[in-house]
Each structure stands twice: as C-alpha cells, then as structure tokens.
Amino acid sequence: MYDANRDVQTMSLEDNTVYEAVAALATDGHTAHTADVVHMTGLPEEAVRRSLASLAEKGAIETRDGFHSLGPHDWEVEY
Structure with a gap:
C-alpha cells in the first residue's frame, strides 16, 4: 500500500538530503551517527537533528541513541 510519508518525492529538500546521507552511511547493517550526517550534508546540526x-x-x-538507519523499505540501496 502507498504511504505518502515514506515517498522520498514528497520530502522537503532538506529531509531528502538527510535521508540520502543516512542511506549512504547506513549500509550493510551499519548505522549513521548524527555527526556523520552533519558532516556529509554540510547542513547545520540543528537542521539535521530536526530533519x-x-x-x-x-x-x-x-x-536509537544518536544512531540512525533506514526504516522498513522494499527496495535495495547500492552505494
């Protein structure tokens, strides 16, 4: 079933940028730390935390505890 909340095409540019950073950093079961997302995106820390x-x-x-991974999805990530 379609869920607009999980459709990257409906995300703001900032949310999409942060989501892509998490996807790139959190591959093969790893997690992305908030500081890594800030560094990778170049966005201010407060904006990243909000996103x-x-x-x-x-x-x-x-x-969980400042670490982030992709939520449930039905597609593969290749980075």
Whole structure:
C-alpha cells in the first residue's frame, strides 16, 4: 500500500538530503551517527537533528541513541 510519508518525492529538500546521507552511511547493517550526517550534508546540526526527528516520526528512518538507519523499505540501496 502507498504511504505518502515514506515517498522520498514528497520530502522537503532538506529531509531528502538527510535521508540520502543516512542511506549512504547506513549500509550493510551499519548505522549513521548524527555527526556523520552533519558532516556529509554540510547542513547545520540543528537542521539535521530536526530533519532526523521528522524522518523518524514518518518511519523513514529508525533512530536509537544518536544512531540512525533506514526504516522498513522494499527496495535495495547500492552505494
């Protein structure tokens, strides 16, 4: 079933940038740390934290103790 909250095409540019950074950093079961996402995106830390919280609320990513991974999805990530 289609879920607009998980459709990357409906995300803001900032959320999409952060989501892509998490996807790139969190491959093969690894997780992305908030500081790594800040470094990779070049966005201010507060903007990244806000975006990560929004993405987690939508179920696009999962967050635990400052580490982030992709939420459930039905596609493969190749980076």
